[in-house]
Amino acid sequence: MWVCRLCVVLCAWLLSGSQVGATELTFELADNDKQCFYEEVEKNIKTTLEYQVVTGGHYDVDVTLEGPGSRILYKEKKKQYDTYTWTTDIKGVYKFCFSNEFSTFAHKTVYFDFYAGDEPPLTGNIGAQASALTQLEASCVMIHESLKTIINFQTRGRLREAHDRAHAEMVNNRVQWWSIAEFCAILFVGIGQVVVLRSFFTDKRPATVKT
Numbered sequence: 001m002w003v004c005r006l007c008v009v010l011c012a013w014l015l016s017g018s019q020v021g022a023t024e025l026t027f028e029l030a031d032n033d034k035q036c037f038y039e040e041v042e043k044n045i046k047t048t049l050e051y052q053v054v055t056g057g058h059y060d061v062d063v064t065l066e067g068p069g070s071r072i073l074y075k076e077k078k079k080q081y082d083t084y085t086w087t088t089d090i091k092g093v094y095k096f097c098f099s100n101e102f103s104t105f106a107h108k109t110v111y112f113d114f115y116a117g118d119e120p121p122l123t124g125n126i127g128a129q130a131s132a133l134t135q136l137e138a139s140c141v142m143i144h145e146s147l148k149t150i151i152n153f154q155t156r157g158r159l160r161e162a163h164d165r166a167h168a169e170m171v172n173n174r175v176q177w178w179s180i181a182e183f184c185a186i187l188f189v190g191i192g193q194v195v196v197l198r199s200f201f202t203d204k205r206p207a208t209v210k211t
Helices: 002-016 131-200
Strands: 021-029 034-041 046-055 061-067 071-079 081-087 092-099 108-116
Touching: 021 034, 034 108, 046 061, 046 092, 046 131, 071 081, 092 108, 108 131
Parallel strands: none
Antiparallel strands: 021 108, 034 092, 046 081, 046 108, 061 071, 061 092
16 A cells, blocks of 8 residues: 555656646637737747647638747648647747638637647656665656556547537538428428319319300
């Protein structure tokens, strides 16, 4: 029991020393709208921007990434998803924008993950302080890596589920409207056939001529 408690404490202590900056967000992007986000990043930091359009329209969006001094680092038109990685050459505020200005009626749901920096080794200098914890350190590292993998799988699973649910709802709405249109057409044709058949069996009395 004390080993489990010690492992939890050790993991918490190790994770608290992480210097990775990350921002993850899912937001609504209205038609004819543009939203920008800002992140300050140090120099010589490996940075990654990952995004995906979850729902709306043709699942596409315009994306622009600008560095300090309005330098264009990345620009894509009508992109569904992508991942862009670069190393910052100057410290400053980096701006990335998502634009749906080309759409006149389709709302979009956009997910992005912006993270900067490499995660330092979990073990650090613990091995030099207490060699008896080597096996425990290895277990903590394995647990941490497994948790990161699980988080990534869960994120992608949620995005895929939201995308598929939106597509299924769209197909369901189209099927419902198509069924209503077919019902109206059948009803109209049926009424028309009844009217035509009744006209065939209607007695037409000759007009009497008065003398």
